[in-house]
Amino acid sequence: MSEIVPSLLSADFSILAEEVARMEEAGAKRLHLDVMDGHFVPNLSFGNPVVKSLRNKSDLHFEVHLMVQNPADRIDEFLKAGADTLIFHVEADGDDIELIKRIKTGGAEAGISVKPGTPLSSISNLISEIDLLLVMTVEPGFGGQEMIKSALQKVNEVKRMNGTEHLLVEVDGGINLETVREAAEVGTDLIVSGSTIFHSSDPSEMFKTLSRKADLDNNGH
Ligand code: DX5
Ligand code: ZN
Numbered sequence: 593m594s595e596i597v598p599s600l601l602s603a604d605f606s607i608l609a610e611e612v613a614r615m616e617e618a619g620a621k622r623l624h625l626d627v628m629d630g631h632f633v634p635n636l637s638f639g640n641p642v643v644k645s646l647r648n649k650s651d652l653h654f655e656v657h658l659m660v661q662n663p664a665d666r667i668d669e670f671l672k673a674g675a676d677t678l679i680f681h682v683e684a685d686g687d688d689i690e691l692i693k694r695i696k697t698g699g700a701e702a703g704i705s706v707k708p709g710t711p712l713s714s715i716s717n718l719i720s721e722i723d724l725l726l727v728m729t730v731e732p733g734f735g736g737q738e739m740i741k742s743a744l745q746k747v748n749e750v751k752r753m754n755g756t757e758h759l760l761v762e763v764d765g766g767i768n769l770e771t772v773r774e775a776a777e778v779g780t781d782l783i784v785s786g787s788t789i790f791h792s793s794d795p796s797e798m799f800k801t802l803s804r805k806a807d808l809d810n811n812g813h
Pocket of ligand 2: 599624625626657764784
């Protein structure tokens with residue numbers, strides 16, 4: 593069964609703590625926090641003070657998705673802010689193995705993200721070192737985009753590779769009431785959803801509906 597992970601990017605930023613509490617009550621176990629530097633992606637979002645403030649209000653597993661050009665400059669501050677998993681992009685600058693080591697030494701789980709056009713071959717040497725692979729199913733930078741379905745094949749591909757039993761595979765971007773089922777069917781462990789949850793009239797109910805649809809034993813209703 594795939595687990596739905598709410599992405600705060602589309603939440604109401606004036607009541608963030610309430611939005612998080614609402615997801616926790618609805619049954620979420622993890623929270624996806626998108627950090628953008630206006631350089632690696634054209635958009636800006638929020639930095640470590642927001643993560644730190646929310647950390648005091650929530651026991652959810654915080655996964656921080658760094659869409660920044662130079663993750664090496666940012667790792668320490670997000671570890672300190674309370675990230676449980678820290679995800680950086682393989683297309684960004686820096687020595688990947690070194691970054692993974694720093695994240696793990698800092699007490700967090702390490703994740704790598706790949707853009708839709710980046711093949712798995714670019715991370716095959718890193719798979720044994722990481723805890724999570726984040727497969728982008730939109731170009732990173734904005735919520736509310738349409739899913740690039742061809743990217744879902746990477747989930748299939750990585751799940752068939754040897755030595756990936758330990759790995760959590762997550763998809764991010766364009767999840768809605770239709771696409772959630774396809775994301776679950778390729779064997780995804782974690783499915784990020786931002787705008788579908790937070791732009792709905794009842795985010796808690798939408799989280800539960802997506803969770804039901806992602807449960808392949810449940811016929812998806
Ligand atoms: C996009 C972000 C996503 C975003 C997904 O760059 O990485 O996490 O919140 O938003 P939706 O679910 O609206 O596509
Ligand atoms: Zn994300």
